[in-house]
Amino acid sequence: MPHQSTGTAMVVCASHSPGMLRDTGAEHGAVFRAGIDEARRRVTSFAPELVVFFGSDHRRAFVDSVPAIAVMLSADGLGDLGSPVGSYDVASELAEPLAAALLEQDFDVTVVRKVALDHGFGQTYSHLIGDLPTVPVIPVYINCATPPLAGPGRAYALGASVGAELAGLGKRILYVGSGGLSHSPPSLEATAAGLSDEERLTLNEAGRVAAKDKVNPEWDQQFLKRICHDPESLASFTNGDIAPAGVGAHEVRTWIAAVAAGATPMETVTYEPVPDWITGMGVVTTSVEHLGLA
Template identity: 35%
Template sequence: MSQVVGSISLSHSPLWNLAPDPAPGEEGGTFVHEVDRARGIVEQLRPDAIVIFGPDHARGVFYDILPPFTIGIERVEGVGDYHTPKGELPLAKALAGAIHAGAMARGFDPAISLDMRIDHGLTQVYARLVPDLDIPIVPVIVNSGCSPLPTFARTFDFGTAVGEAIRDFVGPERVLVIGSGGMSHWPASTDAFDPSITPEWRDFLIHGRPRVDEMEAGRVAKAQALADGDATGRVEAGWDQGLLARVLADPGVFRTLDEEDVMHLGGPGAHEIRTWAAATAAWGGKLEWSAYEPVPKWITGMGIVASTAPAPPAP
């Protein structure tokens, strides 16, 4: 039987990749140092596979059909946005299929993709923790950016089902679970029901799947202009740090988060914390350590929660 050997959840930001990593003492340097620590943990754990929960930013999932959860089970390709991995990535196919079947058996109905495209919402964290891109993944897109959103309770319970399915998988696999996203930030809207967006952008959110590649240069150029200038974004460090303290004391807090509170206090980008909820629930144990740095130039509160202490067996 497989085992879940650890859980690491951390923030991503497109602007992180668009400039050299900051040195110690510079803005973002503390977070980068902690990511190095997390990468060392991955090297020590030597997982055979990684199940990574992450959001999409209108590059793989659109309003032509918008499932709450999607599992890639046959082929996965990085879009390559913001200097993240581009092209086909290693996929743990047998494990991915077993996770989908196991989630279905536990009352969930995640969509499947036989040719999944993933953006920096999953690939940035994967590349930062596994620079050689040599550990096969099971990519799970959690709808975290546009309504209708799965509730935090439903997302947490889905993560629990994924963790149970991993442990039921017959094989020697040592599996690491990762959540990618958050914390507080206010990105451009990808919600087709948002009355403030332009008609052109709304059309792209619905019909843009064939136009992703032709639009990418312009999207990256806008982000690069921010990175080259004096970019700054709203970050609510108090809310971020309070949430980290709460989930360290009780990981079940992820299940009880209120959508309106998260939106009001952490911004629409904080909805990506759903990916942390799913990963933590799949892990099933306590969280051991956290790190945090508000990085306004990356327009995001950058945090980490992780654990590698043995999780209790599933009941």
């Protein structure tokens, strides 16, 4: 049986990248791979009873109508780029009242009754937890890809409210943020919506060399330091603060929400710029000391 943490909340934030899924020979990203394996070990030890997953969408699930925030009542894995297929075990009995409570607090939440979630959810879920379904989950979508975007400070407020609403459940809750860090894939720089995966691949391949140069390790490291040493400052983070890290870095809204929801001391597990995946790859978790896993 896994050790049960002394904490009631755990936070894991991790980068995802289609480049990692395509790197089937594991030629790149050894440092990140080791870090995500360590995060999974910590999650297994924590033994979550509920996962609240803050994720994004790469203009697949939400194309013509794009909510700023959405809470899912049912969800499947899209299976794009090798991400999981099957049905998530969505805790709809908790998700629906959570959405109602957020609406009461003036968050403009869309309730989604059926959706297929792409690798913005699936890749990190499979890395940390496993195949679908495994643990009851509440998927919370934040628009990180299709302008206009709400300010990242709004994600902090959202996460804090989610954490407050669920704190009374008496469950071990894992809060996950998936996305980032610095990257600027051509498919997200493009304004066209509704691209097929084939069109995305062609566009990204044509701009891959230029995109490699847009990884910004200095920005990434500063952001990681902020999460670990001054998380409250994320409440006033702005779109301008994110801009130097590229359009894909807007996904750190999911990290900001997860950090605010869990409200635990954080530590960096690993960071590695991986130009071949055109992304700065990082993992942060609740500190092992706080979790009682040291």
